[in-house]
Each structure stands twice: as structure tokens, then as C-alpha cells.
Amino acid sequence: MTAIAAHTTWMTQRQLKALARQPAYLIITIIQPVIWLFLFGSLFRKVAELPDFGAPSYLDYLVPGVVVMSALSTSMWSGMTVLEEIERGIMDRFLVLPLHRSAIINASVVMQALTTAIQSFIIVGLGLAAGARYPGGAIGLIVLLVVSVLVAVVFSALSNTIGMLARQRETIIGLSVFLLLPLTFLSSAFMAPALMPHWMQVVADCNPVNWALEAARAALSTAPDWGRVFAQGGGLLVLAVAVTALSVLTFRAYQKSV
Amino acid sequence: MSIQARDAGLARATHAETRAIEARDLVKTYPKEIRALDGLSFTVAEGTVFGLLGPNGAGKSTTVKILTTLAQADSGSAAVAGLDVHAQAAAVRRAIGVVAQRSGADPTATGRENLLLSGRIQGLRGRDLARRADELLARFDLADAAGRMVRTYSGGMQRRLDVAMGLIHRPRVLFLDEPTAGLDPESRSAMWDEIARLSAGEGLTILLTTHYLEEADRLASQLAIVERGRVVASGSPDELKARLHGDTVQVELAFPGDPAELDAVLRQVPAVREVSVSGTQLSARADDGATAVPALLTALERGGVAVHGITAARPSLDDVYLRYAGRRFAEAQESAALSSPPAPSPSGGTR
Numbered sequence: 081m082t083a084i085a086a087h088t089t090w091m092t093q094r095q096l097k098a099l100a101r102q103p104a105y106l107i108i109t110i111i112q113p114v115i116w117l118f119l120f121g122s123l124f125r126k127v128a129e130l131p132d133f134g135a136p137s138y139l140d141y142l143v144p145g146v147v148v149m150s151a152l153s154t155s156m157w158s159g160m161t162v163l164e165e166i167e168r169g170i171m172d173r174f175l176v177l178p179l180h181r182s183a184i185i186n187a188s189v190v191m192q193a194l195t196t197a198i199q200s201f202i203i204v205g206l207g208l209a210a211g212a213r214y215p216g217g218a219i220g221l222i223v224l225l226v227v228s229v230l231v232a233v234v235f236s237a238l239s240n241t242i243g244m245l246a247r248q249r250e251t252i253i254g255l256s257v258f259l260l261l262p263l264t265f266l267s268s269a270f271m272a273p274a275l276m277p278h279w280m281q282v283v284a285d286c287n288p289v290n291w292a293l294e295a296a297r298a299a300l301s302t303a304p305d306w307g308r309v310f311a312q313g314g315g316l317l318v319l320a321v322a323v324t325a326l327s328v329l330t331f332r333a334y335q336k337s338v
Numbered sequence: 339m340s341i342q343a344r345d346a347g348l349a350r351a352t353h354a355e356t357r358a359i360e361a362r363d364l365v366k367t368y369p370k371e372i373r374a375l376d377g378l379s380f381t382v383a384e385g386t387v388f389g390l391l392g393p394n395g396a397g398k399s400t401t402v403k404i405l406t407t408l409a410q411a412d413s414g415s416a417a418v419a420g421l422d423v424h425a426q427a428a429a430v431r432r433a434i435g436v437v438a439q440r441s442g443a444d445p446t447a448t449g450r451e452n453l454l455l456s457g458r459i460q461g462l463r464g465r466d467l468a469r470r471a472d473e474l475l476a477r478f479d480l481a482d483a484a485g486r487m488v489r490t491y492s493g494g495m496q497r498r499l500d501v502a503m504g505l506i507h508r509p510r511v512l513f514l515d516e517p518t519a520g521l522d523p524e525s526r527s528a529m530w531d532e533i534a535r536l537s538a539g540e541g542l543t544i545l546l547t548t549h550y551l552e553e554a555d556r557l558a559s560q561l562a563i564v565e566r567g568r569v570v571a572s573g574s575p576d577e578l579k580a581r582l583h584g585d586t587v588q589v590e591l592a593f594p595g596d597p598a599e600l601d602a603v604l605r606q607v608p609a610v611r612e613v614s615v616s617g618t619q620l621s622a623r624a625d626d627g628a629t630a631v632p633a634l635l636t637a638l639e640r641g642g643v644a645v646h647g648i649t650a651a652r653p654s655l656d657d658v659y660l661r662y663a664g665r666r667f668a669e670a671q672e673s674a675a676l677s678s679p680p681a682p683s684p685s686g687g688t689r
Contacts, residue, residue: 090458098446101487169440173503176406176438177459178431337369338409 087180091187092194095161099195109195113150113203117142120270121210132274140214143207144224144296145269150203151196151228151235152263152289156256158188158236159243163252166244166334175335185331189236189324196232200225216300223299223309227292230316234288237323241330268293291316356384356420358511358543359405363414366400366567374400375411376567382545382560387537389558390547391655393670397567398547399439402515405545406436419510432460435504435512439519441496442503445489449480449499452488453506460507474502478532494525501532511543512536518553526553533557551655551667561655563662565670571662579653582661583611585627586651587634589620592644603641607633618646627651 099106121139128138135141162185165171174184204214204221214220243252264270266283267290273281284290295312298305359382366375375397382388390398403409405418407427416423419433443452450471457467475481478498488496497517504512517533518526534557537544548554554561555575562572571578587610597615604613609630610622624630627650638645659667 087459090455094444094447094451094455097451098444101446168445169438169442170444172408172438172440173436173442174459176408176431176434176436177456178428178461179459335408336410338403 084180084183087183088187088190091174091179091183092190095187095191096194099191109154109199110202112153113146113199114206116146116149117203117206117210120146124270127271130275133272134274135272137212139207139210139212141272142270143204143212143214144293144300145264145267146207147200147203147224147228148231148267148289148292148296149260149264149269150199151231151292153256153260154199155192155196155232155234155236156239156260157252158192159239159241159252160249161188162240163243163247163249166247171334172338175338181331181335182328185240185327186324188240189233189327192232192236193229196229197225200228214300215302216304220296220300220304223313224296227295227313227316230313230320231289231292233320234316234323237320237327241323241327244327244330244334263287263289266290268297288316288319291319357417358382358384358386359388359416359418359545361401361405361414361416364401364404364411364416365413366397366404366409366411374567375404375414377414378564378568379414380562380569380572382543384543385537385541386559387533387544387546387557389554389561390545390564391549391551391554391558391561391659392547392564393549393667393673396564396670398549398564399515400567401564402436402438402513402545402547406434406513407431432507433510435507435509437497437500437504437512437514437517439515441488441500443488443496443499446487448485448487449491449495450475450484452499453484453503456503457506462507470506474505478502492525494521494528497521497525497529498532501529505536508540509542511545514544514546516547516549518548518550530556549667549671551659555655563659565663571658575655578655578658582623582653582657584623584625584653585630586653586657587622587624587627587630587648588651589622589634589638589648590646591618591620592646594618595620595643599641600643603637603643604634607637609633624650 121142124142125138127133128135128141133141162171171184204224208214216223239252239256242255246252266280267287268284269289273284276284291312295309295316298308298312359380361381362379364375364378367373378397378401380388390401392398400409404411405416405423407423407430410424418430421430421433423430443449447455453471453474454467457471462470472481475484478501480495480498480502483491483495488499491499501514501517514533518529521529530553533544533546536542546554546557558575560572560574561578562569563578564570573581594617595615600615600620601613604610604622607630609626610624610633613620613622622634631648631650635645635648656667659670663670
């Protein structure tokens with residue numbers, strides 16, 4: 081077990097270093113959520129005035145939405161790196177080294193989780209500076225951080241799986257573009273479920289992005305409903321474990337195809 | 339026999355029972371019925387440079403993938419450094435160094451970082467690792483570029499880094515899959531010198547795949563010629579050539595000759611045999627080309643056959659290849675290039 085941890089750490093460090101050497105990418109990753117925060121914040125400001133919306137200010141409501149959407153949008157590209165490493169022969173080189181198999185494929189998920197945590201932290205801070213309030217306090221914010229990380233794990237593992245199966249950049253690009261907006265808008269990211277058409281509420285109940293938001297919003301409210309937090313967050317955790325396991329299995333299949 | 343070859347022979351004698359690599363009846367079929375290996379067998383003695391020679395698509399890379407634990411054979415068995423590649427894969431990975439056809443170095447990391455990561459995974463730590471990395475960087479002339487991202491390296495530098503990465507943990511067996519493919523002539527000859535030095539200095543066993551006849555001839559003390567997934571001939575380059583029974587004598591005739599007539603003329607020359615005529619080209623084998631040439635010329639002159647030119651040459655590996663594979667090496671290469679799909683799947687590479 082300690083060997084797996086050590087190997088995953090080395091492999092994650094490698095990816096973090098590569099990320100740090102792409103300042104343009106880093107800056108975009110940070111600026112994009114800021115744009116969403118202030119764009120949607122201004123555009124939908126009046127939404128909070130609707131009856132039944134249930135939040136005092138739209139910015140308060142928006143921060144968890146942008147945190148989770150950002151987690152989703154960056155992690156869905158994870159498979160591109162895996163694909164590039166397969167094409168360059170980097171993957172095959174690691175496979176002939178005495179390296180734990182799961183460390184190779186899980187490092188990208190761990191890296192995605194770390195970057196998401198940092199990104200989420202920045203968004204929450206910016207929201208606070210702009211006047212957002214988080215009644216659930218530190219514990220509520222920790223729950224938000226945890227669920228955004230879980231969303232990153234689910235979708236980066238999924239992206240890796242698809243990358244290894246399809247072996248085509250276009251598939252990952254297409255799927256990311258195709259999924260991002262529906263998954264975001266079919267959740268409570270920008271709009272209270274009470275105000276959604278009924279069919280959307282039904283779909284949202286099956287959307288893991290919504291599970292994350294429901295758990296975070298419950299934890300961030302003045303009187304947290306912990307049963308709801310654990311039910312929704314637990315579902316997300318189970319899904320994260322399942323998709324990670326699936327990506328490891330796909331990785332085994334990849335090894336067989338070499 | 340060259341001094342180097344004699345040394346290799348001696349090394350073989352002392353380690354007669356130690357086999358660094360043993361491949362037995364390897365079969366591997368890829369999806370879509372591509373039979374990459376069709377009962378391939380060979381053994382490599384410890385401390386030697388063994389060459390797998392064959393055109394693209396002959397099965398060399400597939401063999402390397404199986405021996406380095408990357409791929410699994412459908413049937414057959416293989417052992418590297420005395421360890422079974424399937425049952426003891428993890429131990430095999432610690433005993434071997436691999437330089438694959440595609441670089442495999444991370445382009446977004448520096449040369450030193452790539453080297454350190456390989457070393458760490460192989461179990462080296464701290465000062466030992468740093469010292470070994472510095473030693474290899476200096477030896478492969480990469481010390482100045484060590485802090486630069488690999489993306490900025492030239493093809494030759496990248497290849498040298500690949501070899502350094504393969505050597506970081508002092509492996510017992512080093513696999514070099516087409517180590518000089520795509521290199522410019524200068525980098526190629528530098529790489530040859532380096533490989534020759536590796537085998538001479540460190541008692542390392544090297545398995546080298548190549549589709550360059552010259553490379554196999556120059557570096558390998560033992561060779562296996564691979565054709566369509568099987569070994570069609572093996573031995574030292576000299577042995578393989580000697581099996582062709584003598585030198586090749588090529589005569590260029592002034593006019594297309596009549597084979598029967600020429601045969602009658604040349605039957606009186608005991609030094610030559612296996613005479614064949616095609617147009618104005620006459621070729622024959624002779625135990626000793628140098629003494630056969632004057633005798634041949636005299637006989638032809640007596641028979642009234644006008645000659646434009648004559649050459650005698652030691653048999654080349656191309657002659658060996660022709661003999662065992664039934665076609666010239668260049669032809670095999672060309673047909674491989676024509677029959678293989680233009681862009682194999684990303685993992686496929688050259689099989």
C-alpha cells in the first residue's frame with residue numbers, strides 16, 4: 081500500500097510540474113471561473129428576487145454552482161493527457177518499469193482533484209470578496225470542497241476511460257463540449273430546482289453534478305440537513321469509486337491491446 | 339575472426355550455461371488476424387550483443403514487447419535474466435532496461451527529471467540516484483542540456499537520453515528497439531560507438547533490433563534473421579556469411595551470354611561454382627574470390643567471352659538474407675512498407 085502511495089505521489093508530481101510549466105493554461109483555469117462568477121452573477125442577479133427561489137442573494141447561490149461547474153469543465157479534459165502519453169510512448173515506458181499499474185492511471189485523477197481543490201478555494205475567496213455569504217461556515221465550505229473534488233474524480237476518471245477506449249482526441253473533445261452545458265444546466269448550478277420544469281427536476285435527480293450541488297447547498301445553509309448532505313455526497317462517493325475502478329479496468333484492457 | 343568477436347566467443351564459453359534471454363516458440367496474433375509471431379525461438383548468452391534483424395513488420399518489436407513484459411504471448415514461453423516474463427514480470431522489470439522505438443521521455447519534463455523519475459521507480463534513492471544521474475548525463479553528453487525540457491532536444495539527444503534512462507538502475511539486460519531509426523548519419527555512428535562501448539565495458543547483455551544490415555553486422559556478435567514472425571537463420575555474422583560457402587564474384591559481360599555456353603566454359607574452372615547468368619550479369623561463388631578472379635578471366639577469354647568488369651566481394655548480410663528469406667532485404671522492406679497500413683493504431687507502432 082505504501083508503495084502505491086509513493087508511486088502515485090511521484091506520478092502526480094510529474095503531472096503537476098508539467099502543469100506549472102504551462103502558465104497560460106494555469107491563468108485560463110483561474111480566470112474562467114472568475115468570468116463565470118461575474119458574468120452569471122450580473123446576468124441573473126434579478127433571479128433571486130423571484131418568489132420560491134429561496135436564497136437571499138444570487139451571488140450566494142451562484143458560488144457553489146461555479147465551483148462545481150469549474151470542477152466539471154477542467155476534469156473532463158483529463159483523457160487528453162492520457163491519450164497523448166499513449167501516443168508518445170510514455171505510457172508504454174512506464175508499463176515496462178516496476179511501477180504500480182493503478183498509480184499510472186490514477187495520478188491524473190489525483191492531479192485533477194488537487195487542481196480542483198485549489199480552484200474551488202480561489203472561487204470561494206473571490207465570492208467572499210464580492211460579497212457572497214456562506215451561512216454554513218467552514219464546515220459547509222469543506223463539504224463544498226469535498227464534493228467538487230469528487231466531481232473532478234468522477235469526470236476525470238470517465239474522461240480517461242473514454243480516452244483509452246476511443247483513442248481519439250475528437251471523441252474526448254466532442255463529449256466534453258456536449259456534456260458540459262447540459263450537465264451544468266440540468267442541475268441546481270444556476271437555478272433553484274423548485275423553479276425548473278418538472279421533467280428537468282427528474283433529470284437533475286439523476287445528475288451527479290446535481291448531487292454535488294445539493295450536498296453542498298444543504299451544508300452551506302443556515303440549518304444544514306445532514307441526512308441530505310450524506311445521502312447525496314455518499315452517492316457521489318460511490319460513483320467516484322465505481323468510475324475510478326472502471327478506468328483501472330479499462331487500463332488493464334489497454335495493456336492487453338499493446 | 340576479429341578480436342571483438344573472439345572475446346565474445348570467450349565470454350560465451352565461460353557463461354555457457356547462463357542464458358540472458360530465452361524465447362521459445364513465441365506466438366502472438368493481433369486482432370484482425372495479424373500473425374505477428376509464428377513460433378519464434380532464440381537464446382542470447384550473457385554478456386553478448388544479440389541482433390534481431392529483419393524488415394519492418396517481421397515481428398521484431400512484438401518480440402521485444404513480449405520479452406519486456408509489455409505484451410503477452412498467446413503461446414510459448416520466454417525468460418529474461420533467468421526470470422519468466424509472464425510469471426515473474428515485476429522482477430523482470432527490475433532486471434531490464436528498455437529503449438523503445440518511440441522515445442517515451444516526457445517532453446514537458448527536463449532531461450534530469452526524466453532520468454530521476456526512472457531511477458526512483460527502479461528503487462534508487464537520494465545521493466546514489468543523483469550521482470548515477472550525473473554520471474549518465476555526462477557520459478551521454480547531456481550535462482549541459484540536463485536542465486532543459488526534453489521538448490527542446492534534437493533527435494539524437496533524445497535517443498541518448500532514452501538510453502541513459504534505460505541504464506539508470508544498471509540493468510542486466512538492455513533492450514534497444516531500432517535504436518538508430520530516424521537518426522542522421524552522424525548521430526547514428528555516435529550511437530553505434532556508445533552501444534559498442536556498453537557491451538565491451540559493463541558485461542551487459544544487449545538485445546538489439548534493427549532493419550539496418552550494416553548496424554547488425556557491426557554491433558551484434560550473434561544474429562537472428564527474422565522473417566514473417568519466425569527466425570529463419572541464426573549465428574554470428576561471420577558464421578552466417580561463411581555458410582554461404584565463399585565469396586561472391588560478379589562479372590559484367592559485354593553482351594548478354596548464353597547460360598549453357600557459359601556454363602560449359604566455366605566448368606573447367608574448379609575455383610568457382612553456383613554460376614548463374616541473368617542478361618549481362620554473371621554471378622558465381624568462390625572459396626577465395628582473389629584467386630578465382632584471374633582463373634575466371636582466363637577461362638572466359640579462352641572461351642571468347644568479352645568482359646566489361648569483374649568484382650569479387652566477401653558475402654554481405656544481404657546475401658545471407660537473400661539465401662534464407664528468398665528475397666533481397668530492400669525488397670522485403672519495400673513490400674512491408676506497401677502492405678502495412680499507413681497509420682497503425684497509436685499503440686501499434688511497428689510490429
